[in-house]
Amino acid sequence: MSVxxxxxxxxxxxxxxxxxxxxxxxxxYLDNAATTQKPIRVIKALEDYYKLHNANIHRGAHTLADRSxxxxxDTRKSVQQFINAAEAAECIFTxxxxxxxxxxxxxxxxxxxxxxxxxxxTYMEHHSNIVPWQLICEEKGASLKxxxxxxxxxxxxxxxxxxLSVRTKLVACVWASxxxxxxxxxxxxxxxxxxxxxxxxxxxxxxxxxxxxxVQQLDIDFxxxxxxxxxxxxxxxxxxxxRKLLEAMPPYQGGGEMIKxxxxxxxxxxxxxxKFEAGTPNIGDVIAFKYALDFVNELVKQAxxxxxxxxxxxxxxxxxxxxxxxxxxxxxxxxxxxxxxxxQSFLLKGKHPFDTGLMLDARGIAVRTGHHCTQPLMQFxxxxxxxxxxxxxxxTFEEIDSLLEVLGKLLKPRN
Ligand code: PMP
Numbered sequence: 001m002s003v004x005x006x007x008x009x010x011x012x013x014x015x016x017x018x019x020x021x022x023x024x025x026x027x028x029y030l031d032n033a034a035t036t037q038k039p040i041r042v043i044k045a046l047e048d049y050y051k052l053h054n055a056n057i058h059r060g061a062h063t064l065a066d067r068s069x070x071x072x073x074d075t076r077k078s079v080q081q082f083i084n085a086a087e088a089a090e091c092i093f094t095x096x097x098x099x100x101x102x103x104x105x106x107x108x109x110x111x112x113x114x115x116x117x118x119x120x121x122t123y124m125e126h127h128s129n130i131v132p133w134q135l136i137c138e139e140k141g142a143s144l145k146x147x148x149x150x151x152x153x154x155x156x157x158x159x160x161x162x163x164l165s166v167r168t169k170l171v172a173c174v175w176a177s178x179x180x181x182x183x184x185x186x187x188x189x190x191x192x193x194x195x196x197x198x199x200x201x202x203x204x205x206x207x208x209x210x211x212x213x214x215v216q217q218l219d220i221d222f223x224x225x226x227x228x229x230x231x232x233x234x235x236x237x238x239x240x241x242x243r244k245l246l247e248a249m250p251p252y253q254g255g256g257e258m259i260k261x262x263x264x265x266x267x268x269x270x271x272x273x274x275k276f277e278a279g280t281p282n283i284g285d286v287i288a289f290k291y292a293l294d295f296v297n298e299l300v301k302q303a304x305x306x307x308x309x310x311x312x313x314x315x316x317x318x319x320x321x322x323x324x325x326x327x328x329x330x331x332x333x334x335x336x337x338x339x340x341x342x343x344q345s346f347l348l349k350g351k352h353p354f355d356t357g358l359m360l361d362a363r364g365i366a367v368r369t370g371h372h373c374t375q376p377l378m379q380f381x382x383x384x385x386x387x388x389x390x391x392x393x394x395x396t397f398e399e400i401d402s403l404l405e406v407l408g409k410l411l412k413p414r415n
Pocket of ligand 1 (some may be wrong): 128
């Protein structure tokens with residue numbers, strides 16, 4: 001049995017890594033929120049780049065340099081289309097979401113934040129959407145405000161609207177939570193932020209591979225994405241920002257590529273996007289990232305979402321069966337919002353999440369355990385961490401059966 005609407009077997013065949021045994025069992029990879037696996041076309045593009053095209057980009061007067069530059073800029077155009085940006089120049093290449101958010105904090109934040117200003121974030125942020133704001137708020141004398149969530153893992157929007165004020169200069173919010181799966185209603189949140197004159201940054205780490213993205217329709221100011229969570233290579237990310245914001249922001253790092261002219265007295269800066277891309281970028285991985293975007297585009301995001309939700313619902317049905325068998329409290333779910341991506345955190349009664357993870361690994365099942373870089377969120381729930389399963393387009397119902405079977409064994413009372 002496989003999920004409907006897409007041919008999962010032919011998709012699985014595009015992922016060489018899935019066809020191996022781990023600890024004597026077929027690998028079942030359910031750690032996709034940490035990083036997705038890569039289709040063969042991405043791996044091949046990387047290999048081809050180093051075998052056939054490798055050259056530094058943008059200033060070369062030779063064929064390989066021209067070719068590499070063309071491929072690199074093709075990826076930028078693909079990113080532009082993927083998120084429907086008004087222009088490719090609004091898409092800056094970074095290492096990932098973490099660097100994208102740090103870039104905004106260190107450039108926009110350093111220029112615009114002042115004592116008395118507020119940056120508003122949520123209780124469910126990843127550390128990479130907390131710490132950069134702590135650092136810059138401390139430096140500038142601004143305050144970091146956090147608005148609460150409900151017990152089901154949804155945002156308390158009433159508190160959000162109450163806490164927004166003319167002091168709020170920036171709202172930074174995770175679009176889809178990596179620990180809970182909650183999809184946050186960023187469209188209405190952006191409108192409310194704009195009403196008080198604040199800019200809005202969305203952490204799109206988990207949205208990238210699951211949700212349709214249209215930055216113009218959302219009127220979003222900043223969006224951070226990571227390639228490796230989107231079937232692409234590690235070390236490639238994107239910061240999208242509106243042109244007028246990028247043009248007004250000072251550069252992030254100084255060095256080659258980001259300059260127009262340098263003298264010891266004064267340096268003038270290059271145009272966007274190059275102003276924010278100092279030094280030789282991660283050329284090969286950026287080029288290969290285009291193939292990951294092609295992979296997602298070919299499958300169509302809506303179809304991916306449908307399949308992934310079938311997987312999540314199948315898992316949740318299995319959880320109910322376990323609860324019927326072993327008692328309601330044998331498994332506690334964290335993140336039960338209606339609007340979710342295919343991510344589920346849980347704890348088995350009396351079992352440390354790490355032990356559950358180890359037992360699953362012994363059966364070749366890869367899950368993530370711990371605080372998922374959301375320690376304040378774990379504190380909200382009064383726990384140290386959870387076991388998290390996160391599904392991708394290549395996962396199957398049979399894999400979930402194996403997961404549920406091991407969970408059932410772990411829950412069986414010992415005589
Ligand atoms: N935000 C969220 C919601 C994430 O899931 C992650 C990765 N776990 C990050 C930010 C950081 O992304 P990266 O490590 O790719 O910079």
